[in-house]
Amino acid sequence: MLLEAAFSNLIKIGTLTVTFPNGSQRHFGSGTGPKAAFAIRTERARRRLLLNPALALGEAYMDGELEPVEGSLFNTLDFLAMNSMDGGQHFFDKLMEKVRWFRRHLDQFNPAGRSRKNVAHHYDLDGRLYSLMLDEDRQYSCAYFPNGDETLEEAQLKKKRHIASKLKLDRPDLHVVDIGCGWGGMAIYLAREFGARVTGLTLSTEQLEAATRRAQEAGLGDRVRFELTDYRDWNGQVDRIVSVGMFEHVGVNHYRTFFQTVRNMLKDDGVALIHAIGRADGPGSTNPWIAKYIFPGGYSPALSEVMSVVEKSGLWATDIEILRLHYARTLELWRQRFMAHRTTLAKIYDERFCRMFEFYLIGSELAFRRMGHMNWQLQLTRNVATLPLARDYMVDQERQLASRPLAIGLGAAVSVGIASNLSIAHSADR
Template sequence: MIDKAIYKQILKTSFDAPIDVEFWDGETVHFGEGESIAKIIMHELIPIKEIVAHASLTFGEAYMDGKIEIQGDLQELVTLAYRSQDSFFNNSKFSKLIPKHSHSEKVSKNDVQSHYDIGNDFYEMWLDKTMTYSCAYFASESDTLEAAQMNKVRHILNKLHAQEGETLLDIGCGWGTLLFTAAKEYGLKATGVTLSQQQYDFVSDKIKAEGLTGQVNVYLEDYRELKEQYDHVTSVGMFEHVGKENLAAYFSKIDQLLVENGTALIHGITGQHKGAGVDAWINKYIFPGGYIPNLAENIDHIMDAHLQVDDLEPLRRHYQKTLEIWTDNFHDVSESVISRYGERFYRMWDLYLQACAASFESGNIDVVQYLLTKGASSTNLPMTRSYIYHADVASGVK
C-alpha cells in the first residue's frame, strides 16, 4: 500500500529515539535502535495527503477522535518530533496552513471568550489557587505552583521598580492576581482590562469582597480603546492573541498608554527562531487568531514604537515546568473533565498541554519578559539589575 510505505519513510526520520508504530492493519514496526520510548497506534488509515497538507491539524484531530493512541510519554514523543530536523512537524515540504484571521475588536473579543469563557470552574479544576494561567517563575525546584506564580507576579512588579501611589495598567488581566498583589503589597492604584466576561465578573466581585474599590479597577474593554496614561503597564500572555498584523499597533499603544519615562513589562511566548508563528491545530481548537512572534519581530516593533529595551529574560524552562504541573493537575481531574465536557474535549486539552510543554522543552518556542521604558533607557531605574534581585528577596522570591 502506497500510504503505508510513505508513512514508514516519514516515521523513520521523524523521531530522535526508537519508537514502535502499530498500523491500521495490525502490522507493528520498530523504528530506530534500542528499546522503544513510546508506541503509536494508528487505528485507521489517515490519508498521507492530509499529513502533507497540514501535519499539526491532522495529527491533533486524529488524537482527539481516538484514531491515534499513544502508549508512553506523549510529551517526550512530541519533543522528539520537534527536535528532529526531518520530522513531519518541521520539514518545510510538510507545510502548515496559516489562515488569515481578522483581529477587529469584535473578532478579538469572540476569540478571547471562546477560550477563557469555557468557565471559571473549568480552570479552577487544574490551576492553582491564584488562578494564574501563564508561565510561573520557579526560584527553586521545590517551589509549589502557587508559590511560583506569586514569584512571577512579584518578579514583574520588582522589575518595574514600582513605587507606592503610582498607577499600573494590566492589559489582559486574567483573574486579577497581578492587580491585587500590586495594590495590596506595593500600594499601587491598579487597573485591569480584559475581554473575558467571566474574568471580568470574577475580578469585579473580588474587588468588592476585598474592599479595594477605588484602588483596583477592571474594565471589560478592548485595550485599544483606552485613553488614560499610567506610570507602568504590564501585559502577561497577551501579545500572542493580537495577531501578526496588529503587533506594531500593540506596542505603539503601550507607548501611548505610558507616561514619559514610564516602564512596561511585557511577558509573552516568543520564538527564538524564524518560523510560521501559527500552529493550525491550536489556531482552530485552542486559541483562534493566535500568533507567536519571533524575537526579531518584537524588537523591530518595540523600536518602531520608540520604546527602549532595558532587560530581556527568557523563561523557557519555567514554562515547561509550569505546563508539566498543569498536565499532572489535569490528569488528576480527568474523570470530572470527561463527565462534564466529554472524552474528545479532554483529549484535546491533554494534547494541548503536553504538546506545549514539548514545544518549550525542545526549544521550539520560548517565553520572554521584555522590560521597556518610554524615553531614555533606565532613566527611572537603578543603574544595575541588582535592584531586581534585592527586591525579589525582600518580597519573598527566593
C-alpha cells in the same frame, strides 16, 4: 506506502512501532531505544496523518482514531518531538509549514471584534476547569521557579514578585493598567502590596465577572477595577503598564499598534513590563492544531520580530530577560492537576474535550522542553533616564518582598508592605 515513507524519514532516534488500521505492524528507526508505539485505528486518520500531520495528530487522538500502545501520550509525543528536533522531517509537514508561513498575516489579523471571539473561545470556558487546574490565584501564565522545587502556588507568587520588582512601584497611588488581566490576580496583588490603583483590561466576560468579584471580596473595590475593553480603545496616560500572557494574542499585523499604544499610554516617567511566550529559533508559525482548537489568532513571536518594532516605537528597552524551562515546569504541574481531576472534568465537558486539553497541555510542555519555546520579559520606558542605571533595584525589591509574608488585605499592605516597599525603592535610587 507514502505514510510509511514519511515515518521512515521522520524517525532518526530510537524505534517507533505503528499498528495500521488493517492490523499490520511496522517498525521505524534504529531498532533500539528509546521506543514508542501507537495504533492508527481508521483509514481516515491514516490519510490525514499523511497530508497534514501537525493538525491530524491531535485530531486523531481527540477522536479516538489514534492511541498510544506502549507508554503514555506524553511519552509518545515526547518521542516524536525529540525526532523532529533532531532533524527528522515528515515531508508533507515541511510543505504545510511553508503554507502556514505565507498565511500567518491572514490568520493573525485580529481586529477588536475578532479578538473578542478568539478570547471567548478559550477563556470563557467553564470556570471549574481553571479552578481545578490552576493555582489558587488562577494565574494562567508562566510561573517562576528560581529554585526549581517550588510548588505551583509558590512559583506563581514569585512570578508576581518578579514582575512587580521591574515596575518600580516606588510611591503609592500609581495608576497601573493591566492589559489582559485574566482573573485579576496580578491587579489585586499590585494594589494590595503597593497601594497602586489598577485598571484591568480584558475581552473575556467570564474573567471580567470573576475578577470584579475577587477585588470586592478582597476589600479592594476602591483601588482595582476591571473593564471589558480592548487595549486599542484606551484613552489617557498612566504611570505603569503590565501585560502578562496577552501579547501572544496581539498578532504580527498589530505589533506596531500595540507598542505605539503602550507609548501613548505611558506618562513621561512611566514604566511598562510585557511578559510573553517567545521562540528561540527565529520567526515561525503557530501549530495548526493549537490555532484551531486552543488559541485561534495566537502566535508566540521571536524577539527579533518584537524588537524590530520596539526600535521604531520611540520606546526604550531598558531590560530584557529570558525565562528558560519555567513554563515547561508550570505546564507539567497544570497537567498533573488536570489529570487528577480528569474524571470530574469529563462530566463537566466530555471525553473528547478532556483528550483535547490533555494533548494541549502535553504539546505545550514539550514546546518548551524540546522545541525552542521560552518566555521573555521586556521592560520599556519613554524616557532614557526614568530608571536607575543599574538593575540592583529589581533584586533588592524582590528580596524585600520575599522577606515578609504576603499581606492579606489592603490595610495590612498600607501599614506594612507599602512603607517597606517605598523604603527599599528610595534607597535603590541613592
